[in-house]
Amino acid sequence: xxxxxxxxxxxxxxGAGQGLFLALFTAQSYAxxxxxxxxxxxxxxxxxxxxxxxxxxxxxxxxxxxxxxxERAWRSAARWRTSWLSREVIVLPGFMLIVFIxxxxxxxxxxxxxxxxxxxxxxxxSLYVGIIGALMSFALFIxxxxxxxxxxxxxxxxxxxxxxxxxxxxxxxxxxxATAYSTFMAPNLVTLFGTWATIITLTAFISRTASLIRxxxxxxxxxxxxxxxxxxATIEQKSMGAMGGSYNTREYFHNAKMSVFKSMKWIFLTLxxxxxxxxxxxxxxxxxxxxxxSAFIIQYLGLIAERWFFFAQANHPxxxxxxxx
Amino acid sequence: MSDDNPYGKDPTGTFFNRxxxxxxxxxxxxxxxxxxKSCLHCEEPPCVPVCPTGASYKREEDGIVLVDYxxxxxxxxxxxxxxxxxxELDEHQKVMKKCTLCVDRIxxxxxxxxxxxxxxVLACPTNARLFGDxxxxxxxVSVTIREEGGYQLMPEWGTKPANHYLPRRKTKIKIHExxxxxxDNPLKKEGLKPKxxxxxxxxxxxxxx
Numbered sequence: 001x002x003x004x005x006x007x008x009x010x011x012x013x014x015g016a017g018q019g020l021f022l023a024l025f026t027a028q029s030y031a032x033x034x035x036x037x038x039x040x041x042x043x044x045x046x047x048x049x050x051x052x053x054x055x056x057x058x059x060x061x062x063x064x065x066x067x068x069x070x071e072r073a074w075r076s077a078a079r080w081r082t083s084w085l086s087r088e089v090i091v092l093p094g095f096m097l098i099v100f101i102x103x104x105x106x107x108x109x110x111x112x113x114x115x116x117x118x119x120x121x122x123x124x125x126s127l128y129v130g131i132i133g134a135l136m137s138f139a140l141f142i143x144x145x146x147x148x149x150x151x152x153x154x155x156x157x158x159x160x161x162x163x164x165x166x167x168x169x170x171x172x173x174x175x176x177x178a179t180a181y182s183t184f185m186a187p188n189l190v191t192l193f194g195t196w197a198t199i200i201t202l203t204a205f206i207s208r209t210a211s212l213i214r215x216x217x218x219x220x221x222x223x224x225x226x227x228x229x230x231x232x233a234t235i236e237q238k239s240m241g242a243m244g245g246s247y248n249t250r251e252y253f254h255n256a257k258m259s260v261f262k263s264m265k266w267i268f269l270t271l272x273x274x275x276x277x278x279x280x281x282x283x284x285x286x287x288x289x290x291x292x293x294s295a296f297i298i299q300y301l302g303l304i305a306e307r308w309f310f311f312a313q314a315n316h317p318x319x320x321x322x323x324x325x
Numbered sequence: 326m327s328d329d330n331p332y333g334k335d336p337t338g339t340f341f342n343r344x345x346x347x348x349x350x351x352x353x354x355x356x357x358x359x360x361x362k363s364c365l366h367c368e369e370p371p372c373v374p375v376c377p378t379g380a381s382y383k384r385e386e387d388g389i390v391l392v393d394y395x396x397x398x399x400x401x402x403x404x405x406x407x408x409x410x411x412x413e414l415d416e417h418q419k420v421m422k423k424c425t426l427c428v429d430r431i432x433x434x435x436x437x438x439x440x441x442x443x444x445x446v447l448a449c450p451t452n453a454r455l456f457g458d459x460x461x462x463x464x465x466v467s468v469t470i471r472e473e474g475g476y477q478l479m480p481e482w483g484t485k486p487a488n489h490y491l492p493r494r495k496t497k498i499k500i501h502e503x504x505x506x507x508x509d510n511p512l513k514k515e516g517l518k519p520k521x522x523x524x525x526x527x528x529x530x531x532x533x534x
Contacts, residue, residue: 001405066400066401067398067399067400068397068398068399068400068401068414068418068419068420069397069398069399069419069420070398072378072396072397072398073398075377075378075379075380075396075398076377076378076398076400077377078377078378078379079374079376079377079378079379082374082375083374083375083376083377083402084375085375085377085400085402086377086378089377147402150375151371151375151405151406152371152482153371153408153479153482154405221481221482222408222479222481222482224347226478226479226480226481227478227479228347228358228360228478228490229476229477229478229490229492230347230349230358232349232350234349234350234351235347235348235349236347236348237345237346237347237348238346238347238348238357239345239346240343240345241340241343241344241345241362242336242337242340242343243335243336244329244330244333244334244335244336244337245335245337246337246338246339246340246413247339247404247413247414247416248410248413251401251404251414252410316405316408316410317408317409317479317482318407318408318409318410319410321345321362321409321410322410
C-alpha cells in the first residue's frame with residue numbers, strides 16, 4: 001500500500017495521546033490507593049490532559065487531509081454497525097470529550113468525593129471519569145487497528161498482532177511522553193513512568209518483532225492464476241490497460257526503492273525500541289530532562305517510520321493486475 | 326470521470342472497465358489472453374460494509390453495487406477492501422467511482438428493449454460479453470455459466486462475484502494415428518490405390534451408346 005502521511009500522523013499522534021492519557025490515569029489510580037504522592041495533582045492531570053487533547057486534535061486534523069470531501073466528514077458516523085472506520089469516527093471525538101471533561105474537572109478543581117472510605121483509599125469523581133476515558137482509549141486503539149486488521153485479503157494486517165501492536169506502540173510512546181512531562185510537573189513520578197515506558201516499549205518490541213517474523217513468512221492466497229482464472233504455471237502480464245498509471249498504481253504501491261523499504265525496518269526498530277530504552281534508562285537514573293524529552297521525540301519519529309513500513313509492507317492482491325505498463 | 330492528458334505523455338484517468346493482456350506459457354508455446362476487468366458486483370461485496378457513510382451500497386432488488394457520489398467522503402477505504410482493485414478514486418471529483426453496470430441504461434424504458442444492456446456488452450464486436458440475471462437459473466447467462474464452466478475470480482476470498490468468466494474456447498479435433506491410415510485399404514499402403522492407366526482406352530472410347 002502507498003503510505004499516506006495523513007494516516008501516519010493520525011495513528012501516531014492519537015496513539016501517543018491515548019497512551020499519555022492512560023499514563024495519567026495510571027498515576028491517578030496509583031495515587032488513589034496511596035502508592036504515589038503527587039504534589040499538585042490537579043495541575044498535573046489538567047495540563048497533561050491538555051497535551052492529550054492537543055495530540056488527539058492534531059491527529060484529527062491530519063485525518064481530514066486524507067479525505068476527498070472533508071466537509072462531508074460528519075456523514076462517516078453513520079455506519080458504525082458494520083464499519084470500523086465509522087466506529088473510530090465516533091469513539092475519537094467521544095474520547096476527546098471525556099478527556100476535556102477530565103481536564104476541566106482538574107483545572108477547576110471540581111472533584112467531589114463520591115465514595116468515602118478509610119484513608120488512603122479515595123474515590124473522587126474524576127477517577128471514574130478517568131476509568132471511562134481509559135476504556136475509551138482502549139476502544140479507540142481497537143477501532144484504529146481493526147480498520148486495518150479486518151481486511152482479510154491484506155494478509156500482513158489481518159492478524160491479532162496488528163491490534164496488539166497498535167495498543168502497545170501507542171501506549172509506549174504515551175508513557176515515554178509522560179516520563180518527559182513528569183520531570184517538569186511531578187518529578188517523583190519519573191521513575192514510575194520511566195519504568196512502565198521501558199516495560200511497554202520492550203513488550204511492544206516483542207509483539208512487533210513477532211509480526212515482522214510472521215509477515216516475512218506469509219504465503220499469499222491470491223496468485224495470478226486465481227486472479228485471472230487460468231491454470232498455468234507461467235503467466236506474465238503484458239499490459240495493464242493504462243499507460244500513464246492510474247489510481248490502482250498510485251494507491252497500492254509504495255514506489256520506494258527496495259533499499260529504502262528494507263532499511264526502514266531497521267530504522268524503526270532502532271528508533272522506536274533501542275534508542276528510547278537506552279535514553280529512558282539513562283534519563284531516569286540521572287534525572288536528565290533532555291534525555292527523556294529526546295527519548296519521546298526519537299520514539300515518535302521512529303513510530304512514523306514504523307507506520308510507513310506498516311503500510312508499505314502490506315501487499316494488496318489487486319497488485320497482481322498491475323505488474324507492467 | 327477524469328480523463329487527463331488523453332493524448333499527452335502520461336494519460337491517466339478513471340476507468341470502469343479495463344482490458345489487460347496476459348501471456349500464458351513460454352515461447353514458442355504462448356497464448357495471449359485479453360482479460361477485461363471491471364467491478365464484479367459481488368454477492369458478498371467486502372467493499373460495502375466498510376464504508377463509514379453508507380455511500381457504498383448493494384441494491385436489494387438487483388444486487389448492483391453502487392456509490393452515492395453525494396454521500397462519498399473520498400476516504401478510499403472501500404477501494405482498500407476490494408481485492409480486485411475495481412474501485413478508483415476520481416482525482417477531480419474526489420469521490421470513489423466504479424462500474425455501475427450501466428444502471429441508467431438497463432432500466433431506461435426510452436430505449437428499445439434489446440438495447441437495455443450495459444454499454445460494454447453492446448459494444449463488444451464478438452459478443453464475448455453476456456448480460457443477464459445470474460439468479461434466474463434458466464437465463465442465458467446462467468445456462469452459459471453452468472454448461473460452459475463459468476468461473477469466479479479469486480474464489481479464495483469468498484466474495485462470490487456475480488460476474489463470471491468463461492474459459493477460453495478453442496476448436497480442436499483430435500486425430501488418432503490409426504485414423505490417418507485407411508483401415509480398409511486392400512493394399513495396406515496409402516497412395517497405392519489401383520489406378521487406371523491414363524493412356525489406355527476406356528469404355529467411352531470404344532462403345533457408342
